[in-house]
Amino acid sequence: MRNKTERFLHDARGPLNTISVNAELAKLLAQKNGAGDNIVNALNIILSECQRCNQILYEFGAESSGDSME
Amino acid sequence: MNSIANLRMNFKDTLLPLVLFTLFFFGNGILGYFSIRSVANDQELVNISLRNINLIHELLVEVLRAESGQRGYLLTNMDAYAEPYYEAMQNIDGKITNLGGTELDAEQSNRFYEIQLLVTQKLEELKENFELLRDANQLEALRGLMSHRGLALMFDINEIASMMEQHESDLLDARMLTAEQGRISAFFLILTSNLVGLLLVFVSMMLVRTGLKKEQQFLANLQEAKDDLELKVEERTYALQHFSNELKRSNRELQDFAFVASHDLQEPLRKIRAFGDRLQQSYAAALGEQGADYIERMQKASARMSRLIEDLLSFSRITTKAKPFLPVSLGKVAEEVIEDLEVAIQESGAVIHVDDLPEIQADLFQMKQLFQNLLSNAIKFRKADVAPHISITIAAGGDTPSASGADLITLLFADNGIGFDEVFLDRIFLPFQRLHGKSEYGGTGIGLAICRRVAERHGGSLTATSKVGEGSTFIVTLSRENQVFDVEESINEN
Numbered sequence: 001m002r003n004k005t006e007r008f009l010h011d012a013r014g015p016l017n018t019i020s021v022n023a024e025l026a027k028l029l030a031q032k033n034g035a036g037d038n039i040v041n042a043l044n045i046i047l048s049e050c051q052r053c054n055q056i057l058y059e060f061g062a063e064s065s066g067d068s069m070e
Numbered sequence: 071m072n073s074i075a076n077l078r079m080n081f082k083d084t085l086l087p088l089v090l091f092t093l094f095f096f097g098n099g100i101l102g103y104f105s106i107r108s109v110a111n112d113q114e115l116v117n118i119s120l121r122n123i124n125l126i127h128e129l130l131v132e133v134l135r136a137e138s139g140q141r142g143y144l145l146t147n148m149d150a151y152a153e154p155y156y157e158a159m160q161n162i163d164g165k166i167t168n169l170g171g172t173e174l175d176a177e178q179s180n181r182f183y184e185i186q187l188l189v190t191q192k193l194e195e196l197k198e199n200f201e202l203l204r205d206a207n208q209l210e211a212l213r214g215l216m217s218h219r220g221l222a223l224m225f226d227i228n229e230i231a232s233m234m235e236q237h238e239s240d241l242l243d244a245r246m247l248t249a250e251q252g253r254i255s256a257f258f259l260i261l262t263s264n265l266v267g268l269l270l271v272f273v274s275m276m277l278v279r280t281g282l283k284k285e286q287q288f289l290a291n292l293q294e295a296k297d298d299l300e301l302k303v304e305e306r307t308y309a310l311q312h313f314s315n316e317l318k319r320s321n322r323e324l325q326d327f328a329f330v331a332s333h334d335l336q337e338p339l340r341k342i343r344a345f346g347d348r349l350q351q352s353y354a355a356a357l358g359e360q361g362a363d364y365i366e367r368m369q370k371a372s373a374r375m376s377r378l379i380e381d382l383l384s385f386s387r388i389t390t391k392a393k394p395f396l397p398v399s400l401g402k403v404a405e406e407v408i409e410d411l412e413v414a415i416q417e418s419g420a421v422i423h424v425d426d427l428p429e430i431q432a433d434l435f436q437m438k439q440l441f442q443n444l445l446s447n448a449i450k451f452r453k454a455d456v457a458p459h460i461s462i463t464i465a466a467g468g469d470t471p472s473a474s475g476a477d478l479i480t481l482l483f484a485d486n487g488i489g490f491d492e493v494f495l496d497r498i499f500l501p502f503q504r505l506h507g508k509s510e511y512g513g514t515g516i517g518l519a520i521c522r523r524v525a526e527r528h529g530g531s532l533t534a535t536s537k538v539g540e541g542s543t544f545i546v547t548l549s550r551e552n553q554v555f556d557v558e559e560s561i562n563e564n
Contacts, residue, residue, distance in 0.1 A: 007502035011378055011514065012335070018371035019342060026349075026357065026364035035356045042345045042353075046368070049338035049345075056334045 009061050016057070020050040087274055094270060098263045105256035112249035118173050119242035123235055125172065129165040130231045132158045133189060137224065140196050144203055144211060155200065162193060178237055185230045192223040328386035335379055343372045374514075381516040384439070385501055388523045393433045395528075400427035400437065400481070404462055407441040414449050419457035425464050428479060430550045436524045443517040444544055448485035450511055453539070459486045465545070477550040478530060486541040495534060521546075 027043040029035075139155025142148075166186055174182055199220070202211035346369045354362050404424045408415065415422065422445070445460065452458040465480035490498065490505055497503045501519035504511075518532075521544075525532040529549030536542035 008378070008382060011502050012375060015371035015375040015378070019368045019375070022364040022368040022371070026361050026368070029361045029364065030357065033356075033358060033361075035353070035361075039349065039353050039356060042349055046342050046345050049341045052338045053335055053342075056338075 009057050012057055016050060016053050023047050101259060105259050109252045109256050112252045115245040116249055119238050119245055122172050122238045125169040126231050126234050129169060132162045132165055133192060133227060136196055140200050178234060181230050181234050185227060188223055188227045192227060195220045328383050339376055378514045381514045385516055385520050388527060393435060395431040395433060397429050398432040398434050398437050399429045403437045403441050407438055407445055411445055418449050418452060420449050421459050423461040430548060432528055440521050440524045443521050444483045448487060451487045453488055479548050479550055481546045483544040489536040489538045489540050489542050491538055492536055
């Protein structure tokens, strides 16, 4: 199970990083181009949800490795 | 099995010596009997020779007594002197009869007839002279005596009697020698038999002792094997219990993880996709071309993550959300899945051949998952510029009861795709394992893991054969008469 979880976490972090990176780049571009606050706010929400997902994956990963160490 | 072999061994160990002993003592008895009989025969022959010698001697004595009595009477003319003559004349016939009745060889028989004739002549001569004396014709009697006829007869009788005695003496010597040799042979035979008997007893004792030792060793080994087996059973039971616990924990963790993934991850992910959609739809112009590209990439990654979570859920639901087995027509399942994959089939130009497939007891949804994953893989992993040729067939002899009695069916999903190296055979059935980069071929790498789990839940298995560049054949075995078997429930029951 640990291998499966780690493999899943690894596979899930891939797209999550892609989302974060592209959201950050889009935010920087929007700020640079003076796009509206709505766009930046939407991107901030996306980034904050990415953080949430990351936190969930981190916590589950820590829990999983903790279980296996028991 | 061992006890039967042991019984056979005991039977062989006990019966064989018994038979050998019986044969030995029986043979020994027969030999002893013949030896004793031979010694007795030899002794009897010796006795015959002694008797014959005695009879010859007695015959000669009687003839001499008759002659002596006649002469005494001739000299004295007194009846008292004639007594030996009368007695001898009475006895001689009996002696001749006795001698004629004994066992004589051919040579002795001839001599017997000869001596019989001479004795008869001698008796007649004695009788004639005696009658002359009785008639007071002493002169004629003396004349008869003086003719030396009686002397010549007596001389011949003596000579033949001597020859007969000599012959019987020779026979006696030879027979005594034979009897002695027979006795010695019998003695050595009996001695040898007894020694062999003793040796057999000794060997038997040794065999019995060895057998007992072997039996003791066998019992000790048996006890040791039993202890060893008990220990192994204990170890295996412990390992099985451990494995069962691990499996339970693994399944629980998988369910926990699926729960977290579905409830915790999908919620922020839905939010990300919703805001991404809004940015694409409402602010595409404001974002500019590059910004739109970033959002496009972000959305694709979101979709990939969603699919990953959905696949994980599907994988965990094979056992947790399993449905009861009902009659399912595999032909119909194939038909529906081909219909669902119509777009992909048309785009790739795939040609699919499906045998007449039977109806089995199965979970319809999972059968669709199995067929869909295998068919979509066959289309996805096709060779560039080569239309996929896919066949779903029943393996030869794959629709008959297996050796174990289970009514199994074996389906072959064959394609002419890119194939894979069989060293990765185990890896491709593990969840989230991929042989190719995500950019080459999409997907989460869990499809075949789901298929294997479905096949196993249906009392079967999934494996494959493949050659790089030539295609693959996935071999699915399913039980026709499935009973609901839930791994989780089974473990919980135990």
